[in-house]
Amino acid sequence: MNALSLSILSFFAVLAISPMACQDSADVKKEEGRQNLNFTPKEEQKLAQDNEFTFSLFNEALTNLNEGNNILMSPVSASLVLAMLHNGAEDETKAAIGKALRFEGFSDEEINTYYQKIIQVLPNLDPNTTLDIANSIWYRQEFRAKSSFLDINRSFYQAEVGALDFNNPQAPKTINDWVSKNTNGKIPTIVDDISPDMVMYLINAIYFKGSWQEKFDSERTQQKAFKRSNGSDLQTDFMNIQEKFNIVQNNDVQGIELPYGDGQFSMFVFMPTGTTDLKEFIKKFDDSEFLASVYSGFSKRETNLSIPKFKFAYENTLNDELERLGMGVVFSDQANLSGIADEDLLVSEVKQKAFIEVNEEGTEAAAVTGVGVSVTSMPMVQTLTFDKPFFFLIRENNCGLILFTGAVNDPSKEENKG
Template sequence: MERNIVFLWICAFAIVHPVVHGHQETLPQPTASDQLPLLIKMNNDFAFHLYKRLVEMPEYQSKNIFFSPFSVSMVLSELSLGAGGETKQQLLSGIGHNSSVFSTEEMHQMFHSLLEEMDQRTGVDIDVGTALYVGDKFKALPEFLEKMKEFYHSEGFTVDFSVKETLDKMNMYVKEKTHGKIKQAVDDLESDTLMFLLTYIYFKGKWDMPFNPSTTREVIFHVDAETTVPVQMMHQYESLEVYYDAELTSKVLCLDYNDSYSMFLAVPDIKRRDKTIKDLEMAISRQHIEKWRRAVQKRKVDIYVPKLSLKTSYSLNDILKGMGMADMFTDKANFTGISEERIFISKALHKATLDINEEGTTAAAVTTVSFRPMSYSPLKTLRFDRPFMIFITDKKNDNILFFGKVVNPVEKQ
């Protein structure tokens, strides 16, 4: 009897937890490969393909969506290191790799460069990594383990999956890497598990322009035409980066974290009642994010952003199968680069959390302005009081770390 189970666990935790902004010197960044923008385009295109597949799933429709496409594409790239034949081709095609643009070896090297660069960042607290748990009776090929460590900074552990202590150690590892945000990442393990691949990303950012808690008020959030919920709405009237995307008939707000990363929020224009969040999410692409980075301009605006605390969890098996990566979940799986034993992937899971609030901004100066321009502009006020999209991106290279849609800010899921 074959014991051929591999678990994938992808944890993504955006702890957007703003505190009072203080001046911080930005260290010079190491020069990444000239081809790095090509990898980021590939990853970001994958992000939108994954999102659109996700929102098509019946169980996730009309739900909050939040995930880290970067961590998913990274784990699939890691798997391709040990895959062969059709399984490898499906993985590479699924993540959007084009061999005429760069080779698989270059792809792994670019992931390495990107991880090295992210590790050097100042101004935000970001932690990205991989852990590989290998059963003590399972013989993983040394070359695969070495490549995982070389390219993806993977930590390796030899464990006995049949004892509860292993589960406890794995949960403690995730708890430490996510700074206590996830205390119970793994609920149970099957005793015939051979290997467990865990990829995590933790992000904690400080607003450049913090919100003042004294201006937060309870308001109504319009979930849909029939449903409203009360939310705590943060408010600012400042010079902020905004843009009106006429093609998408949507208002875009860019909030920066210490001049390093940004959060983009996009909401359909309420004046165009024929346009909904569904229209926005189906039309949006990587190119729009790149355009927004160039197009946003500072202007004095009123913004209203809800406080959020979301938790999401997704089974990726059917989603990845729907993106053409089916063989790895079946007896057709070819992971001969990982082990001489026949193995397949039993489960691919993704969990993410998002917290947005104004904690720590009490000491910030409050600016009240009595006189405001009266001329009409679609960008005079940006109210995120109806479903909107959310992206956390790298200001330097537009790499999308997190991606989502807020339908109901008080739904914990």
């Protein structure tokens, strides 16, 4: 684990257990029907490692981001679908997936049980916020997938399993209809043409919709200048609200927590105070003293907040990023996926598409990750205006699991590629 991952992990681990961001079990159970994750100590360790993977993958993707583009990822979506793949991997391939996803020290049973708990309980934590998680496996109808592989992913990941005639021109539509349905239409496709050597798709879809706890009044929305990463100004719609929020504001960082619904989920937004480049700003989280100062600075203050509305889509093939995290063997003819089938297989691509819209009402976000398997061969009013590039995350506050991470360099861009 590198120092950057350690320090960022430490910061969000503190947030996860702090009074600011975490509710007592009694508070969580106040509303009838609400569930609690009730993680074991070892599962809490796995959750921390999931968040570590989040920032490792996010930072790898940032290195490839085209200048001026926005980025949005759901590393938990990638984790879930790669965990399903892990159930079909053996030997070095299994170890490589486990290393990238921080599975070392956990048995297969512990990993699968952990993700099963997330899938079953996380969507039910806040009745006023929508979170849907769905998994599926689609395979070529003549392909002899091992029943043990399919069964374990049905059982633990609630995966829908279907055999399709991949030669039928309607096969991509069948898969894409499932994707569209499970992202409320926000991501209509994940599969284009199906190549002759493709034998299986493993897919995760995650959909989030939350209304702000403190809603913005659309009548206060007005045009202001947002300074793009290239220095140019963009006139765009800024939402405005004056309420009490948890904020941090010092010489290095400005940040705010924006809760959704009952406060079980929040968006955290961070921006450098000075002229630091956004990528360089994120690197500052490598300094534990900097992290401590950020956390100690959070307090509830009357705040006049201005933040741009934004809506954009992002897509990226994550092969390169995952290779740099140690999963290169998975994409080579040395891959051992014999737990899936007796044929020689490899992963041809790991593709993720994501969508987000932030407006006066709240946030709607969705992500789909597809793995293609082929034969191988205080009383003072504080002013906070996010008028330059910033990054954000959406997370569940009781356990601290991060669902989405992103960065906005240009709020006017709706289509973005890595």
